[in-house]
Amino acid sequence: MPLDHTGLLIIRAWVEQGSSKRLRARIRLTTDVAAGFASETTLADVNAVSAAVEAWLQDVLLNRRPP
């Protein structure tokens, strides 16, 4: 039986006034907190952020390390 693992995803979002795309979302994530954060990225699009969250959830489900 596989061990339980806990994933963690933190999104820090802010608005850059005056930019053509105002959203900034800094994402730090891991699919297993015991291993520490696996990746950090910044996105500027709502759909891209949603896709990143969905991909992370799939990785958590499959106990997969993010690319």
Add this chain to the structure above:
Amino acid sequence: MREAIFDSFLKRADREAGGEGCAQFLALRDRAVTRTAIAGTLWPEASEEHAHASLRSALSRLNEIERTVVRVTFQDLSLADGVSIDIRDARLLTHRLLNPGTGRDSDLSDQAIATLSVDLLPDWYDEWAVVEAEDWRQLRLHALDALAERLTAAGRYADATSAALAAVKAEPLRETAHAALVRVYLAEGNRAEALSAFEHYRALLRAELDLEPTSLIQALVKDLQQP
């Protein structure tokens, strides 16, 4: 008595001793916390009964230092009288920097830059710790901007550069920090460095997000760029 939450026992030894973060949690709350509240926060997925049992177990495993700083009663836990925590001082520093007219000369120091350059409990993933860490991160980012501005106004350009660079390092795609750095260079008359800092930010923004800097920061270097 003074305990440092950034890089002393509160960051490392407690984990090794198996104290489950009791001392850190109390230090960050900075007030008495009921046993029920601390048990529910530190063991959010456990039943109330199991959470209380875990708390009792953790308290029994507090290391020697923690036993001197944690006051335990039948109903609640708090820091012992006289314990000073550096995160408390650091938060006060940020509030003074962010509120005009409340600063001290000693706030414009290397120590202030060093304090504001440090993340809180960076290797902790408990929900309460992550929230506290993010709260501190936001505070310190804004405080570094303010510190850079005050140091610039005082003509201490080298220190102002350090403060602005610390803000850039903490959040590389946050334009406010890059703008602060450009302003420091402009204030000291270093036009080449101002332009270089801007170009560095522009290249980073293009590479990471395929975006251009806003007109606000572009206006700072408008007169420096070649036609």
